[in-house]
Amino acid sequence: MPYIANTQADREEMFKRIGCADFAEMWRQAQVTVPEPSLDKLPHGLSEFEVVSNLKNLAAKNASELVNFLGAGYYDHIIPAAVSEITSRTEFYTAYTPYQPEASQGTLQAIYEYQSMICRLTGMPVANASLYDGGTALFEAMMMSVRATRRRQVVISEAVSPIFRKMIECYSTNLDIELISVPAGIDDSNQQALLDAVTDATACVMVQYPNVFGTIEDWAEFTDKVHVKKAMAVCSTYPIALALLTPPGELGFDIVTGEGQSMGIPLSFGGPYLGFMSVTQKLMRKMPGRICGRALSHTTDSEGHDGFVLTLQAREQHIRRESAMSNICTNENLCALSALVYLSCIGKQGLIDVAQLCASKAVFAREQLLAIKGVEPVGGDAFFNEFVIKLPTDAGEVVGKMIDKGFAPGFPLGRYYDDRRDQLLVAVTEKRTREEIKALANALEGVLWN
Amino acid sequence: MELIFAKSKEGRKGTSLPRTDVPVASAIPEKFRRQKPAELPEVTEQDAVRHYTLLSRKNMGVDTNFYPLGSCTMKYNPKFHERIAVLPGFADLHPLLPQLRHGGGLTQGALAVIYEAQRTLSELLGFADCTMQPLAGAHGELTGIMLIAAYHKTRGDQKRKIMLIPDAAHGTNPASAAVGGFECREVATDSEGNVCIEDLKSKLGQDVAGFMLTCPSTLGLFDKNVKEVCELVHQAGGLNYCDGANLNAIMGRVRPGDIGFDVMHVNLHKTFATPHGGGGPGSGPVGVAECLVPYLPVSRIDKRDDGTYALQYHCDDSIGYIAPFYGNFGVILKAYAYMLSLGREGFKRVSENAVLSANYMRVRLKEHFAQKVDRVCMHECVMSASPQAEKGVHALDIAKALIDRGFHPPTMYFPLIVPEALMIEPTETESKETLDEFIDALIEIAELVDTNPEEILKCPVTTPVRRLDETAAARKPVVADLA
Known part of the structure; x- marks a missing residue:
């Protein structure tokens, strides 16, 4: 069904009005003279019922019910039902970018509240209305540092998500940017090597907190040393962890980005997700993306109501065109709304409780797994809810066997790190129960030793 | 409307979490611990739901209003997709x-x-x-x-x-x-x-x-x-x-x-x-x-x-x-x-009907507004409010008057090569009746430019906020409420 409103009678009236006999003549008058294509290779249209059945069948072919210890930046957290109830409000989801502030105060205030919560969580004074995902957000942060420092060399730690690093590598290909990748330590970012890589030409150093191995590192002195060389310190972070960890804003970072999927957004096979970004006051006007700000009424006879508008638009593509701060045109608005409602419902204590549950269960899971013969720790002095274990054999093969037993036991790091073929990255969220964790350990022991 | 933070009260909770079924522990050394919790709201689920439901009502969307935003194709979004x-x-x-x-x-x-x-x-x-x-x-x-x-x-x-x-x-x-x-x-x-x-x-x-x-x-x-x-x-x-x-x-x-x-x-x-x-x-x-x-x-x-x-x-x-x-x-x-x-038959039916609607709009409006090029258009028509602008009423003002009449305005001031552009894209999912109502409203506004332009300059008056001072907002930006 093509959802067309007009009837044949409507069309005839309209044709008469515009002076065309039919569609063929309309196309001709519109100067569309190219031959009409045949779409016979495509199937016939279906009814709602048929499409739903068809897609339900496809949904059933996906193993979404595996017990999930897979994370690597994308986590299986609890999502209160209120989140989707609000994002399902069609006043929110059928609107577009709030170009007309008077007709979009709902969206605009939501963005403002979202920006405020991102600031409070990350400890930074300024945030934007969101970007596509954590990887593109980190790339935009890198470009912002390039613009702000007028330097073209950037340093990135290999303890940053390999998924993000591959994206940054891809985007940098045609730009005159020197991307220096610094190998990680056993479970850390090798801060000394990162600092050694910083030169007078370095725009920024990009790290992850906690890093891709789950390790929490001390960045306070590091950022000072980066600043001494007049470079910027950029970190990508995990918002749920920030309930318990010192916020990046207190550690001296200039730009904070991250993947916001963990805040009320389903895993949904890779998107849509949420890239968040917050910066220092000094960088506000260099930031990419939409920004919402407070505004006063303009009309002289108004009651002076406070409202919200998109602001600092002089940075953006529709004004600056090729000199814009970025080519981004929208934000990831509905996902930002999800994060906002999530943070509102979970609340101040709730987010701490979620994070504490993750932390407790991760400690428990690590103990259970390390009790298995042949399973050894890899680092693990300081972590939040994700850690690395070393298996006596290839982790990728073990994972394959664990899947047959109903578990997604973690991510085999060998996929991205050649020297880590026997390492498994295990994530534990508040959704996992004691029984599931024990069952994971039992199954792993079975796979390794039976 | 006040921010969600204003509804916060110490100790109030909006969600329930599973009981801890493992010993309480953490591998986060003390020196890495956050000293002050992030100042997120403390509200009930009902507080949050009411707040955001009320916010949603301060929006126009395709499901509430005709939304002919040019170049954006604001067509109907079928509901089963969401399911x-x-x-x-x-x-x-x-x-x-x-x-x-x-x-x-x-x-x-x-x-x-x-x-x-x-x-x-x-x-x-x-x-x-x-x-x-x-x-x-x-x-x-x-x-x-x-x-x-x-x-x-x-x-x-x-x-x-x-x-x-x-x-x-x-x-x-x-x-x-x-x-x-x-x-x-x-x-x-x-x-x-x-x-x-x-x-x-x-x-x-x-x-x-x-x-x-x-x-x-x-x-x-x-x-x-x-x-x-x-x-x-x-x-x-x-x-x-x-x-x-x-x-x-x-x-x-x-x-x-x-x-x-x-x-x-x-x-x-x-x-x-x-x-x-x-x-x-x-x-x-x-x-x-x-x-x-x-x-x-x-x-x-x-x-x-x-x-x-x-x-x-x-x-x-x-x-x-x-x-x-x-x-x-x-x-x-x-x-x-x-x-x-849609299937093989549906795709072309969509474009045909979208183009027909835009042309109907164009033909009915062209006596009242200027056009850069007067010929059969595709899925959107670009009108220029330059005749109105000469009388002191600009595309922006017309947009605000449309809001008061229950319509989301078209795209304004784009493309840049058309002065006072109003770019209108009706889409195939909107009926002739809706198009007529919108066209009538635009014509009424165009007539008002001659008879009572001040009334247009005051618009919108039906919205939660009146016109906002975007220039002042950009000069001294306030982009977050920090705790």
């Missing part, structure tokens, strides 16, 4: 599953959706292949630009540093070309609204990588010379990029791949009826001609002879990873549902 996207088999699927050993078998349904959507788009657009990965329209543009760059680079043709872009183009075109490492040069539009061939010829040369053309144009017109334009660019060794923002005008009627375009992005949130979400998430798949297939981003999805789907991560010439995974899957899913609903 499909939340099916656990899709919504709970971890994107890293297919990267695990034997993992491909775990996500066959999801891979089928992406692959089939990609095949449908390729067929519909006349391209050899598609990538569904780009996360929005502008992201699709950047992807397309990078494909063009890779093509020239592989051929050792490294001096092509210029991207030609018409003066009427969307701002994202030059911005994307710049992020892709190109210099932009503008091509003029002629008096009929077509690409100025002479100007194009004068700018084509061995330094030109490609030409980014919106088809139909941002004036809502089909360029009768489009094939010639594409040929000229090819003869000069460049490639043709099609900005597909306006695909709703030609879907099923013209296949851009057939007329000389080499690469094109489409906006699933426009043409394929997925929600705009108040500004995202979108999705901007990119279709390519044969010559660009080797450069498509990884991972790629292939269908094997046995009917199963597999991801390919290693393609020698690929530009690499532009997205974390396979695209905005939830959006692709809804667009695929729409493609299945």
Whole structure:
């Protein structure tokens, strides 16, 4: 069904009005003279019922019910039902970018509240209305540092998500940017090597907190040393962890980005997700993306109501065109709304409780797994809810066997790190129960030793 | 309305969490611990739900108002799409599953959706292949630009540093070309609204990588010379990029791949009826001609002879990873549902009806407003309020008066080559009655310009806030309430 409103009678009236006999003549008058294509290779249209059945069948072919210890930046957290109830409000989801502030105060205030919560969580004074995902957000942060420092060399730690690093590598290909990748330590970012890589030409150093191995590192002195060389310190972070960890804003970072999927957004096979970004006051006007700000009424006879508008638009593509701060045109608005409602419902204590549950269960899971013969720790002095274990054999093969037993036991790091073929990255969220964790350990022991 | 933070009260809770079933512990050393909790609200679930429900009522959306925002294709979003996207088999699927050993078998349904959507788009657009990965329209543009760059680079043709872009183009075109490492040069539009061939010829040369053309144009017109334009660019060794923002005008009627375009992005949130979400998430798949297939981003999805789907991560010439995974899957899913609903007959019916509605609008409005070009348009008509502006009422004022009359305004002040532009895109899902109401309102406003312009300048008066001072807001920005 093509959802067309007009009837044949409507069309005839309209044709008469515009002076065309039919569609063929309309196309001709519109100067569309190219031959009409045949779409016979495509199937016939279906009814709602048929499409739903068809897609339900496809949904059933996906193993979404595996017990999930897979994370690597994308986590299986609890999502209160209120989140989707609000994002399902069609006043929110059928609107577009709030170009007309008077007709979009709902969206605009939501963005403002979202920006405020991102600031409070990350400890930074300024945030934007969101970007596509954590990887593109980190790339935009890198470009912002390039613009702000007028330097073209950037340093990135290999303890940053390999998924993000591959994206940054891809985007940098045609730009005159020197991307220096610094190998990680056993479970850390090798801060000394990162600092050694910083030169007078370095725009920024990009790290992850906690890093891709789950390790929490001390960045306070590091950022000072980066600043001494007049470079910027950029970190990508995990918002749920920030309930318990010192916020990046207190550690001296200039730009904070991250993947916001963990805040009320389903895993949904890779998107849509949420890239968040917050910066220092000094960088506000260099930031990419939409920004919402407070505004006063303009009309002289108004009651002076406070409202919200998109602001600092002089940075953006529709004004600056090729000199814009970025080519981004929208934000990831509905996902930002999800994060906002999530943070509102979970609340101040709730987010701490979620994070504490993750932390407790991760400690428990690590103990259970390390009790298995042949399973050894890899680092693990300081972590939040994700850690690395070393298996006596290839982790990728073990994972394959664990899947047959109903578990997604973690991510085999060998996929991205050649020297880590026997390492498994295990994530534990508040959704996992004691029984599931024990069952994971039992199954792993079975796979390794039976 | 006060912020959610104002409703906060110490100790109030909005959610319940599972009891701790393991010993309370943590591997976070004391020195890394946050000293002061993040000042998130402390509200009940009801507080939050009421707050955001009330906020939603301060919005106009397609479901509440006619929303003829030009170049944005604000068509109806079928409701069953939303139900499909939340099916656990899709919504709970971890994107890293297919990267695990034997993992491909775990996500066959999801891979089928992406692959089939990609095949449908390729067929519909006349391209050899598609990538569904780009996360929005502008992201699709950047992807397309990078494909063009890779093509020239592989051929050792490294001096092509210029991207030609018409003066009427969307701002994202030059911005994307710049992020892709190109210099932009503008091509003029002629008096009929077509690409100025002479100007194009004068700018084509061995330094030109490609030409980014919106088809139909941002004036809502089909360029009768489009094939010639594409040929000229090819003869000069460049490639043709099609900005597909306006695909709703030609879907099923013209296949851009057939007329000389080499690469094109489409906006699933426009043409394929997925929600705009108040500004995202979108999705901007990119279709390519044969010559660009080797450069498509990884991972790629292939269908094997046995009917199963597999991801390919290693393609020698690929530009690499532009997205974390396979695209905005939830959006692709809804667009695929729409493609299945339309079927081979539906695509052209959509574009025919969209074009008819825009022309009806144009014919009824043209006596009251100016036009840059007076000819049959495509899916949107661009009016100019320059006659009204001479009397002190500008496009912005007309927009605000429309809000008071219950309509979301059209796109204003774009394209830049039309002064006081009002770009109106009605879409095929709106009825003639709705169009008539909107047209009548615009005519009434145009008449008011002569009789009582002050009344228009005061608009809007029915909205939660009156006109806001955007200049002052940008001068002293307040962009967050910090705790």
